[in-house]
Amino acid sequence: MAGGDFPELGDERPESGEEAFVVDLDGFEGPLDLLLALARTQKVDLTRISILALANQYLTFIEEARRGRLELAADYLVMAAWLAYLKSRLLLPAPPQEEGPSAEELAEAFARRLRHLERIRKAAEQLMARPQMEREVFARARPDPASLPQRPVAYTATLYDLLSAYARQRQTQALSTVTLKMRAVWSLAEARERLERLLGRDLLTDWMRLDQFLVEYLTRPDQRATALASSFSATLEMVREGLVDIRQEAPFAPLWLRARARGAGENT
Amino acid sequence: MKKPAPRIDLFDVRPDDERAATFVRDLRVVEALLFTSSAPVDARAMRPHLSEGADIGALTDALAADYARRGVNVVKVAGGWMLRTAPDLAPALADLVPEQRRLSRAAVEVLAIIAYHQPVTRAEIEEIRGVSTSKGTLDVLLETGWIRLRGRRKAPGRPVTYGTTSAFLVQFGLDAVSDLPGMDELKGAGLLDGRIPAGFAIPLPSDDITLREDEEPLEPEPLDFTLSPPPGDDEG
Amino acid sequence: MKKPAPRIDLFDVRPDDERAATFVRDLRVVEALLFTSSAPVDARAMRPHLSEGADIGALTDALAADYARRGVNVVKVAGGWMLRTAPDLAPALADLVPEQRRLSRAAVEVLAIIAYHQPVTRAEIEEIRGVSTSKGTLDVLLETGWIRLRGRRKAPGRPVTYGTTSAFLVQFGLDAVSDLPGMDELKGAGLLDGRIPAGFAIPLPSDDITLREDEEPLEPEPLDFTLSPPPGDDEG
Numbered sequence: 001m002a003g004g005d006f007p008e009l010g011d012e013r014p015e016s017g018e019e020a021f022v023v024d025l026d027g028f029e030g031p032l033d034l035l036l037a038l039a040r041t042q043k044v045d046l047t048r049i050s051i052l053a054l055a056n057q058y059l060t061f062i063e064e065a066r067r068g069r070l071e072l073a074a075d076y077l078v079m080a081a082w083l084a085y086l087k088s089r090l091l092l093p094a095p096p097q098e099e100g101p102s103a104e105e106l107a108e109a110f111a112r113r114l115r116h117l118e119r120i121r122k123a124a125e126q127l128m129a130r131p132q133m134e135r136e137v138f139a140r141a142r143p144d145p146a147s148l149p150q151r152p153v154a155y156t157a158t159l160y161d162l163l164s165a166y167a168r169q170r171q172t173q174a175l176s177t178v179t180l181k182m183r184a185v186w187s188l189a190e191a192r193e194r195l196e197r198l199l200g201r202d203l204l205t206d207w208m209r210l211d212q213f214l215v216e217y218l219t220r221p222d223q224r225a226t227a228l229a230s231s232f233s234a235t236l237e238m239v240r241e242g243l244v245d246i247r248q249e250a251p252f253a254p255l256w257l258r259a260r261a262r263g264a265g266e267n268t
Numbered sequence: 269m270k271k272p273a274p275r276i277d278l279f280d281v282r283p284d285d286e287r288a289a290t291f292v293r294d295l296r297v298v299e300a301l302l303f304t305s306s307a308p309v310d311a312r313a314m315r316p317h318l319s320e321g322a323d324i325g326a327l328t329d330a331l332a333a334d335y336a337r338r339g340v341n342v343v344k345v346a347g348g349w350m351l352r353t354a355p356d357l358a359p360a361l362a363d364l365v366p367e368q369r370r371l372s373r374a375a376v377e378v379l380a381i382i383a384y385h386q387p388v389t390r391a392e393i394e395e396i397r398g399v400s401t402s403k404g405t406l407d408v409l410l411e412t413g414w415i416r417l418r419g420r421r422k423a424p425g426r427p428v429t430y431g432t433t434s435a436f437l438v439q440f441g442l443d444a445v446s447d448l449p450g451m452d453e454l455k456g457a458g459l460l461d462g463r464i465p466a467g468f469a470i471p472l473p474s475d476d477i478t479l480r481e482d483e484e485p486l487e488p489e490p491l492d493f494t495l496s497p498p499p500g501d502d503e504g
Numbered sequence: 505m506k507k508p509a510p511r512i513d514l515f516d517v518r519p520d521d522e523r524a525a526t527f528v529r530d531l532r533v534v535e536a537l538l539f540t541s542s543a544p545v546d547a548r549a550m551r552p553h554l555s556e557g558a559d560i561g562a563l564t565d566a567l568a569a570d571y572a573r574r575g576v577n578v579v580k581v582a583g584g585w586m587l588r589t590a591p592d593l594a595p596a597l598a599d600l601v602p603e604q605r606r607l608s609r610a611a612v613e614v615l616a617i618i619a620y621h622q623p624v625t626r627a628e629i630e631e632i633r634g635v636s637t638s639k640g641t642l643d644v645l646l647e648t649g650w651i652r653l654r655g656r657r658k659a660p661g662r663p664v665t666y667g668t669t670s671a672f673l674v675q676f677g678l679d680a681v682s683d684l685p686g687m688d689e690l691k692g693a694g695l696l697d698g699r700i701p702a703g704f705a706i707p708l709p710s711d712d713i714t715l716r717e718d719e720e721p722l723e724p725e726p727l728d729f730t731l732s733p734p735p736g737d738d739e740g
Contacts, residue, residue: 030634032634120616120617122689124612127615127686138304139587140303140304155369159442163454163457163459164459165379170468295575296574299574299576300593304600339533
């Protein structure tokens with residue numbers, strides 16, 4: 001097969017039945033792609049292709065393309081250089097003691113590379129021709145989970161989880177019981193004890209507001225209610241025993257407290 | 269009752285029978301449409317895919333009859349048709365590998381208290397934890413099958429008492445709840461530290477199925493029945 | 505060719521034939537399992553739902569034969585079985601197709617090279633195609649979920665190796681990469697590795713998740729993690 005079957009540049013002379021090539025490298029996926037396209041014009045099986053003719057075709061094509069445009073991707077030029085080298089090796093007689101592969105071996109390896117890409121392309125075509133999911137064939141729509149049998153849940157926990165959780169809780173609770181509870185609640189006895197101390201120091205000879213006496217404790221929200229309640233109960237007890245008098249101007253008004261006169265107390 | 273004749277394959281058509289071929293083609297399209305849809309497909313949605321003048325009623329009837337004994341059935345719902353797995357297969361399909369889910373921290377805490385303090389009421393659990401316990405937490409624990417409603421405490425309000433089950437023992441590799449480590453062992457394991465006040469005690473738990481003196485049986489209330497595992501579960 | 509005899513309904517069983525009843529029951533369960541899944545179901549996933557010692561191969565074969573002419577088919581893909589609509593109904597179901605992004609010619613070629621040569625590096629892809637591969641092409645393919653980063657080649661520069669996923673097998677209806685079309689021709693021509701002369705042992709493509717001897721794992725780089733599907737995805 002001669003090299004006369006070059007693709008034509010431009011489209012002025014499309015021959016009947018012949019594929020007319022337009023110089024448009026944008027359409028090619030690199031030099032091997034171009035070479036495969038050129039090889040197709042040799043109209044022979046890729047296994048019997050003339051690499052020499054193909055090299056000629058390629059070089060001519062690149063020459064024409066360069067004349068038409070300035071820019072050519074480096075890939076194409078590298079291939080052109082290599083094919084020019086291969087061509088010279090094929091045309092010149094082989095040197096007597098040649099190192100490395102012979103020109104024919106290089107050409108054969110090159111042909112094999114072309115055939116490989118061609119096969120891969122055919123395989124890709126076959127692959128893409130298969131019915132594809134969600135294109136030609138469809139899977140079951142992801143079913144509404146509610147319509148499916150409920151997947152059971154198996155809860156897991158380890159003995160360590162269990163024991164550490166228990167120890168953690170008991171520890172926290174034990175410590176909080178010791179430190180907080182004792183202070184948080186005023187017993188009646190404690191409240192009374194405080195009031196009696198007040199009485200003993202003769203601080204209640206005149207009317208004094210109960211909340212003033214308790215001011216130190218009432219500012220602490222956690223103690224306010226218990227301090228007030230226990231102290232009030234204690235004063236009522238002491239009133240009954242004749243130790244103090246209490247009065248209140250109006251509902252929710254401050255409570256006033258005063259030690260009862262000793263004589264009066266003794267008389268009762 | 270007469271024995272039904274062996275049915276000829278619905279999808280088998282002689283090549284020369286054009287009407288039958290169209291019917292089968294439409295039948296296959298209806299089948300594919302139902303298959304690809306997770307919602308019911310109505311006649312209006314099918315129409316554009318079928319041959320002109322296709323008898324949708326006849327098609328869906330034929331398909332429904334064909335699927336009747338299969339693992340998947342055609343059912344008419346909400347004005348359309350859909351494919352569904354056969355109801356009788358639910359048990360076979362349901363025993364899927366269970367989803368593993370870690371118990372929440374709150375649930376582990378409540379479980380631990382039930383294990384050590386059983387029989388224990390919800391109020392007692394809350395007293396120990398210092399926080400209120402959500403109904404959901406107890407529900408999850410009941411769902412695990414590791415705890416059960418034991419009875420009611422003979423006390424005001426007659427609160428339910430909780431205890432652990434034999435499944436609990438299996439889960440945590442215990443021979444009996446009395447094998448749960450005591451204070452010294454917890455200390456030895458570094459789970460309890462030295463700041464423990466005197467008088468701190470860890471109860472010796474018991475999951476004996478016979479009720480304690482301060483317990484009385486649960487009434488057969490519907491609520492209790494749905495929540496509690498069958499009593500047989502606890503006999504070990 | 506002889507005309508096939510009218511087939512008896514596969515699901516028709518005489519009530520006294522216990523073995524047949526078990527088979528039909530298993531058949532229905534397999535059918536329901538495939539129906540409820542939008543992904544392939546493998547034998548291991550079926551086993552717990554079936555009777556003891558059920559012959560899963562016989563069941564799926566029977567079901568596949570039964571479904572062969574229906575609007576929905578049983579196909580063996582990615583090591584399991586799944587139900588799919590019949591390919592010839594594609595035109596009738598056309599409007600189910602959401603807008604498709606077609607792969608570029610370069611992407612198709614790169615995908616094919618990865619499929620047939622996996623595990624393969626970018627440099628090897630470029631050698632086969634004789635042209636450099638843009639990062640965008642590989643990114644598009646990774647985005648489809650059909651290819652993944654497998655590992656690194658134990659070679660200078662430690663280049664990343666690419667392979668296909670089980671999603672790839674599902675997409676193209678393949679049971680395994682050894683079922684790729686044209687594989688015999690490539691194999692026969694000794695062309696699976698362009699660098700190796702014909703007649704030498706040709707490594708077959710493998711999407712096995714275990715790395716080859718000349719591969720090593722990817723480092724957990726953030727990039728790799730975002731691009732590659734989780735390893736579990738590729739198990740059959």
